[in-house]
Amino acid sequence: MTVSSADAAAAPAPARLGERFLAEIREQPDALARLLDGADAFERVARTIHERGATTIRMVGHGSSDNAASYGVYAFGLLPGWTALRDSISLTVYYDAALDMRGCTALALSQSGRTPDVVEYLVRARDRGAYTVALTNDPGSALAAAAEDVLPLAAGPELAVAATKTYLNQVAALGLLAASAAGEGESFVGGLRDARDAVSRLVHELEPRIASLALPFAFAGRMFVVGRGAEYATAREIALKLLETCRVAAEPLTATDLAHGPVAALDPLFPVWAIASDDDTLPAVLEAAARAREAGATLIASGSAAAAVPGAAYVLGVPRLSSPLLSPLLSVVPGQLFAWALATAKGLDADEPRGLSKVTLAR
Amino acid sequence: MTVSSADAAAAPAPARLGERFLAEIREQPDALARLLDGADAFERVARTIHERGATTIRMVGHGSSDNAASYGVYAFGLLPGWTALRDSISLTVYYDAALDMRGCTALALSQSGRTPDVVEYLVRARDRGAYTVALTNDPGSALAAAAEDVLPLAAGPELAVAATKTYLNQVAALGLLAASAAGEGESFVGGLRDARDAVSRLVHELEPRIASLALPFAFAGRMFVVGRGAEYATAREIALKLLETCRVAAEPLTATDLAHGPVAALDPLFPVWAIASDDDTLPAVLEAAARAREAGATLIASGSAAAAVPGAAYVLGVPRLSSPLLSPLLSVVPGQLFAWALATAKGLDADEPRGLSKVTLAR
Numbered sequence: 001m002t003v004s005s006a007d008a009a010a011a012p013a014p015a016r017l018g019e020r021f022l023a024e025i026r027e028q029p030d031a032l033a034r035l036l037d038g039a040d041a042f043e044r045v046a047r048t049i050h051e052r053g054a055t056t057i058r059m060v061g062h063g064s065s066d067n068a069a070s071y072g073v074y075a076f077g078l079l080p081g082w083t084a085l086r087d088s089i090s091l092t093v094y095y096d097a098a099l100d101m102r103g104c105t106a107l108a109l110s111q112s113g114r115t116p117d118v119v120e121y122l123v124r125a126r127d128r129g130a131y132t133v134a135l136t137n138d139p140g141s142a143l144a145a146a147a148e149d150v151l152p153l154a155a156g157p158e159l160a161v162a163a164t165k166t167y168l169n170q171v172a173a174l175g176l177l178a179a180s181a182a183g184e185g186e187s188f189v190g191g192l193r194d195a196r197d198a199v200s201r202l203v204h205e206l207e208p209r210i211a212s213l214a215l216p217f218a219f220a221g222r223m224f225v226v227g228r229g230a231e232y233a234t235a236r237e238i239a240l241k242l243l244e245t246c247r248v249a250a251e252p253l254t255a256t257d258l259a260h261g262p263v264a265a266l267d268p269l270f271p272v273w274a275i276a277s278d279d280d281t282l283p284a285v286l287e288a289a290a291r292a293r294e295a296g297a298t299l300i301a302s303g304s305a306a307a308a309v310p311g312a313a314y315v316l317g318v319p320r321l322s323s324p325l326l327s328p329l330l331s332v333v334p335g336q337l338f339a340w341a342l343a344t345a346k347g348l349d350a351d352e353p354r355g356l357s358k359v360t361l362a363r
Numbered sequence: 364m365t366v367s368s369a370d371a372a373a374a375p376a377p378a379r380l381g382e383r384f385l386a387e388i389r390e391q392p393d394a395l396a397r398l399l400d401g402a403d404a405f406e407r408v409a410r411t412i413h414e415r416g417a418t419t420i421r422m423v424g425h426g427s428s429d430n431a432a433s434y435g436v437y438a439f440g441l442l443p444g445w446t447a448l449r450d451s452i453s454l455t456v457y458y459d460a461a462l463d464m465r466g467c468t469a470l471a472l473s474q475s476g477r478t479p480d481v482v483e484y485l486v487r488a489r490d491r492g493a494y495t496v497a498l499t500n501d502p503g504s505a506l507a508a509a510a511e512d513v514l515p516l517a518a519g520p521e522l523a524v525a526a527t528k529t530y531l532n533q534v535a536a537l538g539l540l541a542a543s544a545a546g547e548g549e550s551f552v553g554g555l556r557d558a559r560d561a562v563s564r565l566v567h568e569l570e571p572r573i574a575s576l577a578l579p580f581a582f583a584g585r586m587f588v589v590g591r592g593a594e595y596a597t598a599r600e601i602a603l604k605l606l607e608t609c610r611v612a613a614e615p616l617t618a619t620d621l622a623h624g625p626v627a628a629l630d631p632l633f634p635v636w637a638i639a640s641d642d643d644t645l646p647a648v649l650e651a652a653a654r655a656r657e658a659g660a661t662l663i664a665s666g667s668a669a670a671a672v673p674g675a676a677y678v679l680g681v682p683r684l685s686s687p688l689l690s691p692l693l694s695v696v697p698g699q700l701f702a703w704a705l706a707t708a709k710g711l712d713a714d715e716p717r718g719l720s721k722v723t724l725a726r
Contacts, residue, residue: 063623085448090592094643222612244624249585259725260426261607264716280457284726353627362622363647
């Protein structure tokens with residue numbers, strides 16, 4: 001069948017590929033600012049956690065929300081010195097395990113607030129004695145209704161299927177809650193304001209040159225994304241963006257895990273993205289990058305210490321912020337822009353990846 | 364340079380590709396039997412955990428050891444009802460976070476007992492108040508020396524670089540410790556004996572027909588391995604075997620996470636391996652498999668409910684055992700044999716994957 005010019009004229013003008021995804025990447029500084037407007041809620045929830053002695057933090061979420069939770073492990077561990085874990089949803093929801101959750105805060109992350117097993121988890125966690133908190137973009141959602149307290153994600157409507165600004169706000173929110181719990185909420189808010197300005201400058205600076213950086217990867221079928229510590233969350237999130245928007249089989253690995261098996265799969269057609277931040281995990285990341293280079297892999301380095309990665313063919317540096325817990329807010333941005341540019345180069349629409357919908361109701 | 368026939372005659376006979384790897388797969392029932400001979404140590408450590416009130420279980424390890432730890436989350440959650448987590452090593456070792464580990468057991472998993480950051484983690488966990496236990500194949504190792512108690516893995520020397528029998532024994536050991544803690548050690552030992560016999564029969568039955576099943580995947584570059592609940596550990600371990608021995612970019616995913624992004628990357632050249640066990644997580648796995656099939660992916664189904672996966676092109680069933688906590692001991696075996704057969708079909712030596720060594724000293 002051919003399309004007549006009359007039909008073509010009647011059809012709505014085709015949207016530019018990935019334009020909503022790009023718009024939401026650009027909008028992240030504003031989304032961060034909105035989160036900070038609601039900082040009081042974080043102080044209140046932090047106080048309640050103390051009052052209830054609920055200082056083991058059980059986080060649940062899927063996809064980008066679960067990636068942000070990886071960051072939470074470090075935020076709660078480094079600031080108030082609390083144990084935080086990405087809890088198993090299936091243990092509680094499918095197996096109905098009789099876990100005693102007294103002394104715990106169950107913190108559920110869901111942009112839509114509608115992810116069924118996350119809602120069900122929170123209902124059961126409350127029955128098991130946990131203090132329940134929802135971090136969601138929709139304070140009117142089923143998740144918010146199931147929780148004792150709600151932290152507003154305040155990212156604003158996210159239209160692209162692949163998350164960007166909601167991920168960034170989730171990371172910032174977990175950092176802010178942890179800092180509030182440590183009595184450092186005010187200074188962390190200051191750090192987040194600096195991060196917001198830095199994200200704004202970074203998008204402005206990187207966007208015009210990202211297409212030429214992404215183009216050589218148009219036919220890459222697989223990739224590892226390596227990070228450690230607080231940046232492991234970034235590695236997971238960048239890998240997920242590449243998977244869902246660019247259809248690259250991108251797997252996140254901690255820097256050390258690379259050497260425990262996966263390095264054997266590398267060759268010159270299997271690029272490795274290393275997130276190198278200027279913190280105590282840097283030596284492990286540099287060692288992993290050197291190992292990948294030795295195996296012939298093309299290296300992409302990003303992060304505040306990207307320039308320190310020897311043999312990197314592509315360097316996507318970001319400014320250094322005042323704390324390793326602020327860096328992940330910047331480090332993810334080159335990955336988001338790269339995913340947008342690579343998807344566009346491949347003729348894929350990052351706004352609507354095939355087979356996905358914005359609200360995932362999967363079991 | 365050509366090799367003269369005289370040189371060829373003088374050279375040692377070339378080993379059959381992957382022969383040690385295969386021998387160790389076959390040896391697993393014996394390794395399990397050795398573990399059971401040491402069941403007393405598990406009762407003793409379980410008692411100490413109770414006496415010290417150290418009922419939050421922090422597990423650490425890399426590679427296959429970390430995969431086994433994924434199983435531990437379910438074993439401790441379902442049997443004594445304890446919270447178990449795969450702890451962040453970098454939080455304690457690199458960032459030196461001031462975590463209060465009183466009330467915790469730090470359980471370190473390392474075949475060799477020499478993984479540097481795992482040893483360092485255990486030293487620090489003890490300083491922070493944890494009860495420290497090493498699960499290792501080498502009771503004379505640095506890790507064993509750093510721990511207050513040692514659980515002998517008793518798998519016997521493992522010569523192939525890619526782990527098989529040490530993984531199986533780690534899974535069995537975590538189950539046995541959890542069962543002992545729940546006062547169910549004796550019946551679990553009975554279950555492990557059944558599992559041992561079933562592994563023996565399964566290897567015998569599957570080995571002769573695995574080559575023809577693996578052959579069509581000789582040029583597959585990427586794969587997802589999907590499992591949920593107790594079988595998520597199996598998904599992780601099968602993916603790691605495929606990565607390190609076959610150089611397939613195989614990524615493990617929970618059944619639900621597949622729908623949260625990665626499904627968008629699937630196409631007919633991107634196979635999906637689904638581990639379907641006859642337990643409460645089965646509906647989630649079947650739903651994920653159907654979603655993968657819809658995206659055009661070729662499906663490999665394994666596990667006790669493999670036959671229930673609609674549209675699976677390859678079905679590698681295993682017998683059903685008496686508990687979902689025993690199934691993972693069987694479910695991993697088809698993956699091990701498949702990895703051996705696929706590596707051999709590709710002319711790769713599963714005994715010595717390029718770039719790996721048996722004891723990994725990576726940071």
